[in-house]
Amino acid sequence: MEIPLGRYRRAPGSDTDLVSIDPAETGPFPPNGEGRKAARKLLKRQRDRLEALQRLLYADGSQALLAVFQAMDAGGKDGTIRRVMTGMNPQGVRVTSFKAPTEEELAHDFLWRINRALPRKGMIGVFNRSHYEDVLVVRVKGLVPEPIWRRRYDQIDAFERRLVETGTAVAKFYLHISKEEQRERLQARLDDPEKHWKFDPADLKERSRWNDYLAAYQDAMARCNSEFAPWYVVPANHKWYRNVVIAQVLIDTLEGMGLNYPDPDFDPAAVCIDG
Amino acid sequence: MEIPLGRYRRAPGSDTDLVSIDPAETGPFPPNGEGRKAARKLLKRQRDRLEALQRLLYADGSQALLAVFQAMDAGGKDGTIRRVMTGMNPQGVRVTSFKAPTEEELAHDFLWRINRALPRKGMIGVFNRSHYEDVLVVRVKGLVPEPIWRRRYDQIDAFERRLVETGTAVAKFYLHISKEEQRERLQARLDDPEKHWKFDPADLKERSRWNDYLAAYQDAMARCNSEFAPWYVVPANHKWYRNVVIAQVLIDTLEGMGLNYPDPDFDPAAVCIDG
Numbered sequence: 001m002e003i004p005l006g007r008y009r010r011a012p013g014s015d016t017d018l019v020s021i022d023p024a025e026t027g028p029f030p031p032n033g034e035g036r037k038a039a040r041k042l043l044k045r046q047r048d049r050l051e052a053l054q055r056l057l058y059a060d061g062s063q064a065l066l067a068v069f070q071a072m073d074a075g076g077k078d079g080t081i082r083r084v085m086t087g088m089n090p091q092g093v094r095v096t097s098f099k100a101p102t103e104e105e106l107a108h109d110f111l112w113r114i115n116r117a118l119p120r121k122g123m124i125g126v127f128n129r130s131h132y133e134d135v136l137v138v139r140v141k142g143l144v145p146e147p148i149w150r151r152r153y154d155q156i157d158a159f160e161r162r163l164v165e166t167g168t169a170v171a172k173f174y175l176h177i178s179k180e181e182q183r184e185r186l187q188a189r190l191d192d193p194e195k196h197w198k199f200d201p202a203d204l205k206e207r208s209r210w211n212d213y214l215a216a217y218q219d220a221m222a223r224c225n226s227e228f229a230p231w232y233v234v235p236a237n238h239k240w241y242r243n244v245v246i247a248q249v250l251i252d253t254l255e256g257m258g259l260n261y262p263d264p265d266f267d268p269a270a271v272c273i274d275g
Numbered sequence: 276m277e278i279p280l281g282r283y284r285r286a287p288g289s290d291t292d293l294v295s296i297d298p299a300e301t302g303p304f305p306p307n308g309e310g311r312k313a314a315r316k317l318l319k320r321q322r323d324r325l326e327a328l329q330r331l332l333y334a335d336g337s338q339a340l341l342a343v344f345q346a347m348d349a350g351g352k353d354g355t356i357r358r359v360m361t362g363m364n365p366q367g368v369r370v371t372s373f374k375a376p377t378e379e380e381l382a383h384d385f386l387w388r389i390n391r392a393l394p395r396k397g398m399i400g401v402f403n404r405s406h407y408e409d410v411l412v413v414r415v416k417g418l419v420p421e422p423i424w425r426r427r428y429d430q431i432d433a434f435e436r437r438l439v440e441t442g443t444a445v446a447k448f449y450l451h452i453s454k455e456e457q458r459e460r461l462q463a464r465l466d467d468p469e470k471h472w473k474f475d476p477a478d479l480k481e482r483s484r485w486n487d488y489l490a491a492y493q494d495a496m497a498r499c500n501s502e503f504a505p506w507y508v509v510p511a512n513h514k515w516y517r518n519v520v521i522a523q524v525l526i527d528t529l530e531g532m533g534l535n536y537p538d539p540d541f542d543p544a545a546v547c548i549d550g
Contacts, residue, residue, distance in 0.1 A: 059473075091360075095369075190543045201541050208549075271479075275458060
């Protein structure tokens with residue numbers, strides 16, 4: 001079953017109208033229990049493939065992969081990372097969650113803490129939120145003057161270009177949910193005592209700025225979307241479809257990196273291990 | 276089936292004679308295909324339990340867990356981390372592999388780089404090699420004068436005591452394999468082109484110092500083994516038994532930490548989410 005990744009990948013230089021993209025779409029799968037079952041089966045196979053590719057990336061040791069996850073609150077960043085990445089060797093994956101910057105981070109430019117968290121060669125780096133917050137929440141809440149955040153689009157673009165040119169593949173995901181889906185997920189957090197800790201009443205204030213965030217996302221995708229560090233808008237109302245889309249992007253990205261098991265610099269046949 | 280963890284946990288202040296411990300033992304499991312099958316089934320259940328406990332640790336947010344893995348070459352550190360930790364959310368687990376120290380690391384004391392890699396609250400930190408290398412390879416190869424490495428035992432003990440007292444549980448594992456088992460595993464790396472990159476001819480030199488390493492491990496276990504940061508000698512010839520022993524130690528350690536889902540500082544019933 002072919003997942004239409006071309007539809008979700010934003011072409012460089014193109015505009016994105018998020019309102020026109022259906023967050024509930026399920027691609028080639030029927031949007032019901034049967035589709036979910038088929039997608040879960042596919043995800044299992046994808047995880048095996050990802051595990052093998054991650055081992056190869058590690059052995060190859062000359063390149064890295066950075067996966068960036070952005071979404072509205074309750075958009076599914078945590079769940080995606082858990083479901084898609086869980087089959088991988090944690091030794092080869094490093095997840096960084098970016099929260100409100102610390103005093104030390106604020107004493108540097110906005111990409112300083114991002115730079116520190118970049119994956120080393122052989123590794124997969126996963127960002128739960130990222131430098132894009134500096135043109136999203138920072139813009140919507142007016143945390144810095146407009147001329148400053150406006151300059152950041154080019155700064156981010158140059159930063160990502162450097163990463164790609166020096167051996168780190170970059171894939172950026174916007175987990176696209178509807179406002180109604182967000183309502184249901186926030187309510188679910190309120191209804192389950194084991195999820196109370198995930199609910200922050202301040203999230204409701206952000207929810208009221210939904211359209212401002214959509215506009216900020218659209219600008220980020222238009223301005224920071226080079227050929228080699230593409231944005232994917234992932235329909236994410238259905239978690240099971242979201243997961244297989246993201247897994248497939250990661251697989252395709254890794255397969256396109258030209259990874260190889262390195263040749264030894266000794267002759268394996270000539271080595272003798274004493275008993 | 277009860278795994279005899281008491282047998283593997285080194286009592287504080289006691290001496291350890293590694294030669295007298297059978298690396299091929301399999302506890303309550305028969306050492307055959309049937310035992311392996313039963314252990315793998317158990318590991319699946321343990322992984323589910325570990326995933327739930329890791330989520331609780333993260334939600335609780337007031338404590339951390341540090342798991343330290345040490346072994347001879349080919350002792351199974353990488354494989355253990357892959358097999359035991361793979362079911363956990365990579366967002367809550369951070370693996371650090373300590374290799375030969377960099378110039379910057381050498382410009383600081385030996386615990387500086389360890390300190391930087393400690394897990395933050397809510398996280399599980401996994402060390403693939405650790406500060407113990409500074410009383411193992413450093414001692415065996417004579418990389419620093421004896422008075423310096425001799426002082427390190429107390430320094431490590433004080434460091435770990437601080438960790439435990441300030442909310443980081445510590446569990447230390449020595450993966451115990453026989454010298455013959457090491458020979459077979461190194462040979463397997465030579466025989467498989469996809470594993471050549473894992474073989475380093477220099478490992479054979481270390482192998483020739485087997486008994487020196489055993490003595491150094493025994494001293495480390497005697498000198499740095501407080502009640503709260505215990506050493507476990509894990510029979511590791513059989514990977515499937517090794518995995519269930521380590522998973523069980525991690526489960527018991529997490530269960531003993533008194534973790535709770537935090538109470539919200541708002542009234543969930545009073546929150547209303549607008550449509």
